[in-house]
Amino acid sequence: MGFTTKRTMWYELGDLERTGDSGLRAVAFVPADSPWFDGHFPGRPVLPGIAQLGMVLALISKATGTALFIRQVGRVRFKRVIPPGSHLTLYAEAKPGKAGQYLFRIEKGSDLVCSGNMTVAGKN
Known part of the structure; x- marks a missing residue:
C-alpha cells in the first residue's frame, strides 16, 4: 500500500x-499553518468541528x-481537541440498507x- 497525499483545501x-x-x-494531516486555525482560538488553536465534519465528507x-x-x-x-500539526485517522462505515447514511469516527493515535x-x- 502506497501513501500519497493531496493537499485538499486546508488539510x-x-x-x-x-x-x-x-x-x-x-x-x-492538518498542518500547523492551516487557515482553519486562524482565530480559532488565539493562543490555543484547535481544529473547528466543521472542519472535522468536512474531512469525513471528503x-x-x-x-x-x-x-x-x-x-x-x-x-x-x-471528545478531544485537535491541535495544529495533527495526524488523524478517519473512519466511515455505511449503514446497511440506509442509502447515504454513515457512522464515522476520527482518531488521533489511539x-x-x-x-x-x-x-x-x-449535488444536483
Whole structure:
C-alpha cells in the first residue's frame, strides 16, 4: 500500500482504504499553518468541528467518486481537541440498507476525538 497525499483545501487526505464490506479509512494531516486555525482560538488553536465534519465528507465523497453535501448529522461527539500539526485517522462505515447514511469516527493515535452519524446526498 502506497501513501500519497493531496493537499485538499486546508488539510492533506491520504489514500483511501476499504475495510470490511462497507468501511472506509484514510489518514489525514492538518498542518500547523492551516487557515482553519486562524482565530480559532488565539493562543490555543484547535481544529473547528466543521472542519472535522468536512474531512469525513471528503472521505465519503472520495470513496463514492461523487460530489456530496451533508444532509444531516446526529449524535456528534467532540471528545478531544485537535491541535495544529495533527495526524488523524478517519473512519466511515455505511449503514446497511440506509442509502447515504454513515457512522464515522476520527482518531488521533489511539484516542477517539470525534464520532457521530452523517447522512450525505449528491449535488444536483
